[in-house]
Amino acid sequence: MENIITNNSIQQEEYIVNMGPQHPSTHGVLRLKISLKGETVENIEPHCGYIHRGIEKMCERLTYQQIIHLTDRLDYLSAHTNNEAVCLLVENALQIEVPERVKYIRTILDELTRLASHQLWWCAFGMDLGALTTYFYGLRDREKILDIFEETTGARLLQSFNVPGGLMNDIHPNFIGRVKEFITYFRKKLPEYDELLTGNVILKERTTDIGLLTLEEAINYGVTGPSGRASGFACDVRKHHPYSAYDKVEFKEILYTKGDSFHRYKARVEEMWESMKILEQLIDNIPEGDYAVKMKPIIKLPEGEYYQRVEAARGEFGVYVLSTGEKYPYRVKFRSPNFSNLSAINKLGAGHKIADLVAIGGSLDLVIPDIDR
């Protein structure tokens, strides 16, 4: 026994441990191959592809209307935003101006999506760090948004409510009332989130100075969304390249400079307040009008290349389409925020303890289908 403990070679040996693909803290089927020295992480090598479905290849045999339904299945928590990217791309390529009403409703649904996504992230992040109560608080409030979605779009998670030229349907008569009701409700509930988790000593100890990412690194790795903004990377597409009704609303781009897990946490909580501000500015002012412009049943984009960027809940989502003028695109590429965010995980995690890796992974808010596509 004594021999084993004093044997130097055992202490210095490098261990390879697989975290995932069935590990609860990876939030999906992602495998991280971790080299450990004692309890300290030396190197992290992500292995993706467990749910690679070849969506980009499938898109080459689908019409633009059909592609929208596949974008839901990338980042399923930003389904509405992803739909919108394809619709905006088609509309811009064909130079179609959608009615103001559509722009307003799209923006409202975008922000509701962002809120729902951040709520789910918040409760899962708490649970990653051992605070089980957060899960019930978060899901309780998210349920109210999903009910609003269900009533208007007919689906709770994968809405596919946007179509090229507008929306699938007009909003439900109850929509405006229920959104307002929700804002009043959630303005009271969001401070509870802070009371429960933000000021918590355990959370602060486990996230402060864990997983530091500087501004230069964030830009170099292409880390966008709240994760990038926590490092000071001003990358909010809504602010810098406004689409839909984002040029008509006032909101603050949440920027922090430190770039540790705690500030990535703070950035998302603060973003929920900003989302509610945007909702309040729009909900009373939805203009009257059509919910869609009439489109031809077969959409053919003029020959050329197109790129459309939107701000999904986790960062910049981009669609690249190469068209040859046919009704099917020649090539579709999705620039998914999580894929680029994941590439920084070795930089963030190396040198920390293995338990901190759970906090870092949670603070990046990865959604695996978006990585694998």
Next chain:
Amino acid sequence: MNNEQLKEKIQSIDSTINIVEGKQYLELNVVAENLSKTALMLKNNADLSFDYLICLTGNDLPDAYSVVYHLESTKHNHLVVLKVKADSRENPVLDTVSNIWITADFHEREVYDLIGITFTNHPDMRRIFLDEEDWIGYPLRKDYTDNNIITR
């Protein structure tokens, strides 16, 4: 800088770059051997400083395999598209840009995995999604066949 100024500026630095006004952005076409040189210039020139590689796409065009880089400057807020075609169709090879923008590391592995372009000097040139050992072919190539693909 707007597109006009960008075009003038880039042309004055390197007149061999073929600049086309695209539908949305300025498109810079370079030959494969000048790729790293041009990429480095785009990032390091103080007036251009394209420090953020948004998107890297591999294409199987009828005449060649090509890669498209969407670049943005966070300092000056301008955007260009860099395009390059691999010389050979049998064995497409391009220089890596992962030493210039680290995010290209994963993106180039994806292009290698699905299109089959090899990037020289890449630190870790392996497949990223599909199985290294038993997957045959590159699925995003136009001549890729598989019994499970639905055709119409």
